[in-house]
Amino acid sequence: MGCENWYNLILKARDIVPNSVLGIVVRMKHLCRITFFLVAFCVTVAHSETTEFSAKLTEFSNLAKGFSKKNITPEDVETLLAAFKSILEAMKQKYILDKSQVTSFIFRYPNQKEFPDLSEHNIQNKYDEQIIKFTIATYLVFINLDDDILRKIIAKSPLELVSLLQEFDVLLQFVSADPKEFGHGVFSEKNGNQLVVFATTEAILRIMRVIVIKELLAQGGVYKLSRTTTAVLKDFQNKKPADILNDVSETMKRNTADDSRIAIFFPEKP
Amino acid sequence: MSAFRNFIIVVMAMISIASSSDFQTCRNEYERVAQLFKKETNDQEKQRLFVLVRDKAKELLGIPSDRKLVISPHIEAMCKLLDERAKNFEGESKTATGNEALKKQRESEYSREISNFLKVAAKILETMSSDITILDELLLKSPSTVLHFAHETIIMLQVLRYFLNNGTDIEGIVAIMRTFATSPLNGSYLLSVIMSLGMANPTALEASESTRTLIKQPDFSDKTLCKYLNIH
Numbered sequence: 001m002g003c004e005n006w007y008n009l010i011l012k013a014r015d016i017v018p019n020s021v022l023g024i025v026v027r028m029k030h031l032c033r034i035t036f037f038l039v040a041f042c043v044t045v046a047h048s049e050t051t052e053f054s055a056k057l058t059e060f061s062n063l064a065k066g067f068s069k070k071n072i073t074p075e076d077v078e079t080l081l082a083a084f085k086s087i088l089e090a091m092k093q094k095y096i097l098d099k100s101q102v103t104s105f106i107f108r109y110p111n112q113k114e115f116p117d118l119s120e121h122n123i124q125n126k127y128d129e130q131i132i133k134f135t136i137a138t139y140l141v142f143i144n145l146d147d148d149i150l151r152k153i154i155a156k157s158p159l160e161l162v163s164l165l166q167e168f169d170v171l172l173q174f175v176s177a178d179p180k181e182f183g184h185g186v187f188s189e190k191n192g193n194q195l196v197v198f199a200t201t202e203a204i205l206r207i208m209r210v211i212v213i214k215e216l217l218a219q220g221g222v223y224k225l226s227r228t229t230t231a232v233l234k235d236f237q238n239k240k241p242a243d244i245l246n247d248v249s250e251t252m253k254r255n256t257a258d259d260s261r262i263a264i265f266f267p268e269k270p
Numbered sequence: 271m272s273a274f275r276n277f278i279i280v281v282m283a284m285i286s287i288a289s290s291s292d293f294q295t296c297r298n299e300y301e302r303v304a305q306l307f308k309k310e311t312n313d314q315e316k317q318r319l320f321v322l323v324r325d326k327a328k329e330l331l332g333i334p335s336d337r338k339l340v341i342s343p344h345i346e347a348m349c350k351l352l353d354e355r356a357k358n359f360e361g362e363s364k365t366a367t368g369n370e371a372l373k374k375q376r377e378s379e380y381s382r383e384i385s386n387f388l389k390v391a392a393k394i395l396e397t398m399s400s401d402i403t404i405l406d407e408l409l410l411k412s413p414s415t416v417l418h419f420a421h422e423t424i425i426m427l428q429v430l431r432y433f434l435n436n437g438t439d440i441e442g443i444v445a446i447m448r449t450f451a452t453s454p455l456n457g458s459y460l461l462s463v464i465m466s467l468g469m470a471n472p473t474a475l476e477a478s479e480s481t482r483t484l485i486k487q488p489d490f491s492d493k494t495l496c497k498y499l500n501i502h
Binding site for chain 1: 412413414417418421452454455456457458460462490491493494496497498499500502
């Protein structure tokens, strides 16, 4: 039915239906239309927020792939470093600044001990252990990575930064875990501009495991850590993280398909 | 009114694009049924659901119900060309110098890796098609391995279709495989446990009995066995 016919029908209806009833019908129609648009708008905004990071990551990954295929120049390194920092800044803004109104965060234990300390974690099995250790390693990489190390890593293997961004995204999601999704989020307290996150075994296993499965294990049920995080995970009990990162940036090879990377996965029981 | 109509058209188009992805639909359906099977406690219902999971897995892997899958002869013909390509690059790398020699050596290795991948994927799929109890065991041990392996069978079948349509265009095949292997965000495709084991023991797969052993015996819960597909 065309618009004109519809309009004629309304005019005819006006002759037989009281104006008050017609008014209600018209208002209801407007209300339904506005509600529909509002719902559509909200769905679109929510969807764009969830895909925003993956779109940026894909864009960054394409850039890194382009650089990895040629001899990388100092200008290329700076370009990629700037792109990496811009994504990281946006992630910090979204997860920490917007939610907690702080500029940085540190992990601690409720007894104020410094993180990490494996004796603070009562680990039950090897699958719990991999989540605790992944959290520790990602955190240590996050707080110890500086521009010079990043430059060296980019020059050796630009694609390494893609894995690092994925891991940092998971870490930041843990820091800003939403109580609506996890029963309650991580316990934290503000200390000026810094957020002190209490990274207890309970919080890590309850929240981090869910995020890791959702974000990293979706494809094939297994995720191999970045080479940087693998190196920290293997050696953080014996060496300073900054030294490990320095060594990694010096020795990293161009090929990213490195089978010695540590795998995260969970057993399945159908 | 026209803005509203356009909006509806765009929404409908988005829905139809999303739902037209056959593989995604099939994958979701398999995951849904596998979850139902996992949660079911009633024996009779569990048995019924298992038949359903098996059907969905066969659909996902492209295993026909009415006949045995025979793809090895075509794959062998294609791999012969890939092996020749590997030999040519190896020969050229010996006469080249510096980076050029390294590049040619790598191309030779990638050719062998592609050939190995295609042979192993075809052999495993054929063996599953000839003896469905192998798939049953895999479904009980590790349903996610079936999903993971499905990605590999699809690319193998895509390459095969390209080969059958385009004959000796071996560079086209290498390009398809390179895109597949480097398309993950970190630039490297992680193989399923079953493919990793098969590619590590290609000669063992020559006998059908060995293929059965390879598929049935490993601990599929140990995903540290997963290796990267080494093509860049």
